[in-house]
Amino acid sequence: MSVEQAPFRSRTVFIIIAVAVVAFAGFLLLIAFAPQFKSGHDGRGHALSTSGNGYAGLVELTDAVGAHSLIVRDEGDLATRDLLIVTPEIDSDAKSLVKLLTARGDAPTLIVLPKWWTLPLPGRQDWSQRIEMICPCGGLYGLEKYAPKLLVEQTPFKAAPAAPGGTPRMAHAKVGRIDEQQRLTGSGFVPMLLDADGRVILAQLEHRPVYVLADPDLINNQGLADPWTARQGWRIIDDLATTNEIAFDLTLNGFGASKNAKHPLQSVFEPPFLPVTLIIVAAGFLAGLHGAIRFGAPAAAGRAIAMGKRTLVDNAAMLFRAARKEHRVGAAYASLTRDLTAQATHAPARLSGEALDQYLDRSGKAEGDPPYATLAWQAETAEDRDQLLSAARALYRWRRNRTR
Incomplete structure (x- = not known):
């Protein structure tokens, strides 16, 4: 892998900047005086x-x-x-x-x-x-x-x-x-x-x-x-x-x-404003010196849009959040939770609908969980982000109790 070289040497850049600064200062002096x-x-x-x-x-x-x-x-x-x-x-x-x-x-x-x-x-x-x-x-x-x-x-x-x-x-x-x-x-x-x-x-x-x-x-x-x-x-x-x-x-x-x-510019080069001018020039010189010296390797520029499934999901979530439609994904999350639970428990392929829901409810190791139908209904009818988050936590707990 070849390293890209700078078009000008540091000494050449310094000379160009120094000549430009001196020329600009001389130009201001000629205007003022x-x-x-x-x-x-x-x-x-x-x-x-x-x-x-x-x-x-x-x-x-x-x-x-x-x-x-x-x-x-x-x-x-x-x-x-x-x-x-x-x-x-x-x-x-x-x-x-x-x-x-x-x-x-x-x-x-x-x-x-x-x-x-x-x-x-x-x-x-x-x-x-x-x-x-x-x-x-x-x-x-x-x-x-x-x-x-x-x-x-x-x-x-x-x-x-x-x-x-x-x-x-x-x-x-x-x-x-x-x-x-x-x-x-x-x-x-x-x-x-x-x-x-x-x-x-x-x-x-x-x-x-x-x-x-x-x-x-x-x-x-x-x-x-x-x-x-x-x-x-x-x-x-x-x-x-x-x-x-x-x-x-x-x-x-x-x-x-x-x-x-x-000329107004004469005040910049004469007392009492001359010390202020010198301070500004010194500050500019130090700022240029600070910018000219690099500490460490330059950070590589990343992609404007990252690649991968996670990025796709994050972008989709940002769109839902920007549109304030997060609560509309409750039904999809409930359906995804049921499908993942069925795969993890090796549910019979012939089961579907209410029969599958009843099978999954019976497969839970912990008692006291509401039925899946109730949890899915709560997720589908969520009206805001807080209600959706509460229903999603309940679905996640229901799924964990049946798959661990």
């Missing part, structure tokens, strides 16, 4: 982007000159006292910017206005291709709440600038290799830096430590590629910074989330 795991190399304008309109170069420059960069992904970290550089995009939510400025309070905040409409370069998603300048029409990403008359002007400039006296100016009118320029106009702000023509590049909102940089090409990756522009751009950051740490906001660009709006 997807914003934190984003590389940011998507060709957009934020502190992680390495494209021309991104600001990853400014982050590296901050660390290179001896300062410290801080990437802010959680809204709970917006209350830092360091200078926070905010880079809204063309589709940024104005209400989110207002909420950010409210959370900042009186901490210094630099808002770098977007300038270019770009798309990721096909085949190089971390690069971007310039389409055209963004139309400066409409509200300025929520800044109209603080400076309703603040506007953006782009080349070609239509009106002559009103150069405030005593405001610093840049040495050149152009920014790096880019001819298209973007400046601030209107009112509700205090000019802090002008271009060579006297137009406002950098301004502070009135009565608030909020600074607005009109032209992002001063500090984005494309601008920092030019040495002169890099010096001018870093001078702006250095003048506005109050500490040795520069913070870069990513919440407005869709990275991270607030503690109240985070």
Whole structure:
């Protein structure tokens, strides 16, 4: 008799299960912390982007000159006292910017206005291709709440600038290799830096430590590629910074989330629910280990329906019991008892009916038993299970007294 072999070895099964568990755990982590795991190399304008309109170069420059960069992904970290550089995009939510400025309070905040409409370069998603300048029409990403008359002007400039006296100016009118320029106009702000023509590049909102940089090409990756522009751009950051740490906001660009709006799965991997998660994982590991180790030979599976006369009788009895018709078998049991008694006592074959009953009654060794006819009648007329059981016991006793 050959023993059937398992299709896989135990080591192979263990490796498959381990890989599946690790893959599933990684899948859950990616779902829960997807914003934190984003590389940011998507060709957009934020502190992680390495494209021309991104600001990853400014982050590296901050660390290179001896300062410290801080990437802010959680809204709970917006209350830092360091200078926070905010880079809204063309589709940024104005209400989110207002909420950010409210959370900042009186901490210094630099808002770098977007300038270019770009798309990721096909085949190089971390690069971007310039389409055209963004139309400066409409509200300025929520800044109209603080400076309703603040506007953006782009080349070609239509009106002559009103150069405030005593405001610093840049040495050149152009920014790096880019001819298209973007400046601030209107009112509700205090000019802090002008271009060579006297137009406002950098301004502070009135009565608030909020600074607005009109032209992002001063500090984005494309601008920092030019040495002169890099010096001018870093001078702006250095003048506005109050500490040795520069913070870069990513919440407005869709990275991270607030503690109240985070993914529900994050709670499973963070305190105070992290110990419960570890306990469940340990319990699952022990349950799997218990199921993987077999103690003794496996029990052979039996037949769904056993073979033999006894099984047939038991099944028939179950059917009678399920139908509640046990008392209807009394006559058959009485007839079977008489036939078995006649065989055991070697009754003459010519006898039948009442003659056989009288013969069997006389053959009893014990006196006092009722006649067979009476016992048979009691079995036939039984109305329930208890009456049938009493009559069957009497018939069995009658048969035993005549056959022993």
